[in-house]
Amino acid sequence: MFEQHRETLEKALSAIAERGYWSAYPESPSPRVYGEGAAERGKEAFESYLGKPFPLDQPGTGSWIGAERSPYGIDLGVTYPQPLVDDLIAAAEAALPAWRDAGPEARALACVEIVDRINRRSFELANAVQHTTGQAFVMAFQAGGPHAQDRALEAVAYGYAAMTSSAASARWEKPAKGEPLVMDKRFTVVPRGVALVIGCNTFPTWNAYPGLFASLVTGNPVIVKPHPRAVLPLAITVLIAREVLAEAGFDPGLVSLAVEEGQGLARTLATHPAVRVVDFTGSTEFGDWLERNARQALVHTEKAGVNTIVVDSTDSWRGMLGNLAFSLSLYSGQMCTAPQNLLVPAGGIETDEGHKSFEEVCAGLAGAVGRLLGDDARAVELTGAIVNPDVLARVEAAPSLGEVVLESRAVKHPAFPDAVVRTPVIVKVSPDDSEVYGREHFGPIAFVIPMGSAQESLEVLRRTPQARGALTAAVYSTSAEVLDQAERAALDAGVNLSCNLTGGVFVNQSAAFSDYHGTGANPAATASLTDPGYVAGRFHIVQTRRPA
Template sequence: MSLFDTHRPLLDAALAALSDRGHWTPFPELPSPKVYGEHAQAEGQAQVEALLGQDFPLTQPGELGRIAPERSPWGVPLGTRYPECEPQALLTAAQAAEPAWQAIGPRGRVGVLLEALLRIHRQSHAFAHAVMLTTGQGPMMAFQAAGPHSQDRALEAVAVAWQAMSTVPEAARWHKPQGKNPPLVMEKRFEIVGRGVALVIGCATFPTWNTFPGLFAALATGNPVIVKPHPQAILPAALAVRVLREVLAEQGLPPEVVQLAATERPEFTQALATDAAVASIDFTGGRAFGQWLAANARQARLYAELSGVNTVILESTDAYRAMLDNLAFSLCLYSGQMCTTPQNLFVPVSGIATDEGHKRFAELGADLAAAVRKITQHPKVGPVVLGALCAEATLARLDQARAWAEEGRARLLLDTEPLPHPDFPQARTRTPLLLALEAPDETLLRQECFGPISFLVAVPDAEHAAALAERLIRSEGALTLAGYTTDPAFEERLVRLSLRARVALSLNLTHSVYVNQAAAFSDFHGSGGNPAANASYAGLAFVADRFVVVQRRWHVQPEMSATQPAAGA
């Protein structure tokens, strides 16, 4: 039985989930020993720790030496050494591997990818530990984001790719009546062909969740892939590349269909991105390099998720405490280092109506600060929810934001401070910084302050808040918009805003769903319609343009068989 046939039930279930858009996952998100095995967590951690300070077992063409650039935000020594390869050698090997990957067709590719994905799933604890060590995510978040949730997104991309490819028949008999004359008859074949080498550039904070959609979409549609991870988070990408290469080799396919481009040299990344052989680029990261790619890698289709200013509009609520708790958790989760974390919270200067009476702007700010402190000061909750700061640059942003308060441009509602971690005394940690802007300062609101920094912004009224939010989102981009209101008319105003600004809208979240979160098979991550992202995980447009259809045709006499003439005949 082929791998495709073996895994067909999983593919069919994923396709059904895409049509239904309800909750579905084949990968349990709780790391229960009953699901993953009694010793799975210990074995996964041991697998990763055996790689620390060692050469990662990966042999690729053009190796120039080994590099070990990762520095754990937890203060844990890492030291895994990865091959740094000459860019042209990787590109040449990828092009040489492409015909074999093309030849097995959509069914063959999907089967291989589903087999690899299930093997990745069985190593979920190893991926979780690798992501935790390299990114600063807390253990539970790392398990979910690096394990089941990333795997969901990979499966979603494969399913959408199959959905797109399966609309193209392999063959057709074209029969055109000619009246009294014999009909015109042609035999046609249609072949799905990838566009060429795909470059997938990963980010430091979510090295699997943001990498897997592009990686699996590109592979499924027939493209060899070079994975260029962020220097801070190579290990999770290397683990995935290793699994894919193992499955490829077992199937008699060239492992160079998937390669790892570990490097700290910007010129190596630029050489890969601008080479004529690279037909598509997936990128998650800052706007500056995203814009550089758009300007310089013109030969490639760019699927980019960039910076943005996520917004919350508070007009009224009938669940004040639950609203505060939900917002506070959103601000604390992974210390605000998510591309969906709220940054600008707009509140009418006169305050909002609530189930606890009218809350003025200053009172709401104090209550929100208290809700954040309730999380950060809980000894068992705070360290787990906040995790560690992935990059030292985030500390500089916090210092800059605190300076705005010292300069009088903002008022300090909640100061940031280190949060001691019981297991990692050297961890780089900070609690959220919350600033109040009594008058909107658009120079502050327009810039993404990545990390645990947010603004409570006083505006004349709710309508002004909606207009300002729309203007900022349309110019600067956003992945999320949240609103709190008990007024049906204003709710409709928020809906119209989200449609015009082309941004996902969450309304009145007060339970255990947060604006930061996006569920595969149900939520579209990014709309592709504002400057924060030009594509959406994992919509049809994100996948279908990664392949072309090449046809061939020939005449067939009505009474003859449809045997294809030999090449050159």
């Protein structure tokens, strides 16, 4: 079954080895790509869920719960089955042996079919992502749709590559006195057990798919526990996965949804003795709790980080400002990869438009953000809405942290009057205020920090990720020496570094099949979302041998 996906799998395997540009799922929401009427049908499909019980049929269903409210000001009114944990886990365990016995190839091809079918419902998912995360529609389509699907396929490929890197059987023939010793051996991939994926509020699909598919392809049944504010995108995902698995003759109990309204379900699930893998994206506090307490499981976490940009010099003043303004504004900085700290020499920088003082850099940046977000109707298509009250509170408190370089502005959304939209606030703080800029202020909040020298900036770049975690870092410099030093600092810090981004590539975006997301080498994450360390622990190899 699903033989038709072999070519996609092969291409994905080449892509993860080569890590150049490749994408399986087009990111353009154009009707030329996804077909006439696809957008409208996706919107209708989304709307058909609203105000109703979600059509998910899984065992262990208690009452129906759910209280999602769109950051654009709409109550979704979708309800989901409240799980009976032991029933879900029993269903997962019962489904495991046949899925294990199907082997790596059948599992990988079935996973590709799931991703493919998710892709065909990208518009439906885009609406669901938009109205749970507050992302603008195009971003919700791209990041929540094809980009997430590429990451899913990438995880399938990494899992498949790891499982098949050694032979599944071998004849062993050892020379010996008299007759050689000959044994036939079989090496079977066995999963760790039941896996749990704990989703986040801001990127419910993008951040959940790698763990979901890495666990599933390696043979583990997966329980998906979405963030209570962002259930729908993962409910649709689980629905599709169960459909495909059932069609392929597997037990749909391999993938199930565990929804809660309050708190505590993630703890219960993550510490259940049968749960052997946990993937989590969210707060450092809960990630640390999981690492400490889910001792029976392999735990992968992505937590908070403080992302640093070193500004030393540039040969494209306008390109740099435009690029930074975009990175600060995109989804109102509500990305784990968004830059927070801009380290600028107090004495200013050299540019292609001459020397710019520290104040001119600040003003240039403020002006670039202002221009980018000057028109409300266009601004909201970039910023989206503020995802939750905590982010809003931080934006409002930010001016008290230092000297305001750019005030945050409340933007009226032309289509959604109750949407909470805010442009970035930029605050100048002293290099001595490390208790301020040394921690994450998740949301549209950036700090500009006047540094004594590029060397001092690089020292902060080297130190911050190890102390506080970081998912991204960047440097602007025309000096080959400074760039090399920045690269060495990034290696020591264990953080991915972008150099001199002045065009259409942004520090907060990572491309599947080429860019690693996270490293595992600093406290922000235990592994990259896609590297051998992310997949290898999810399965074991059990051997049998018989005389030939």
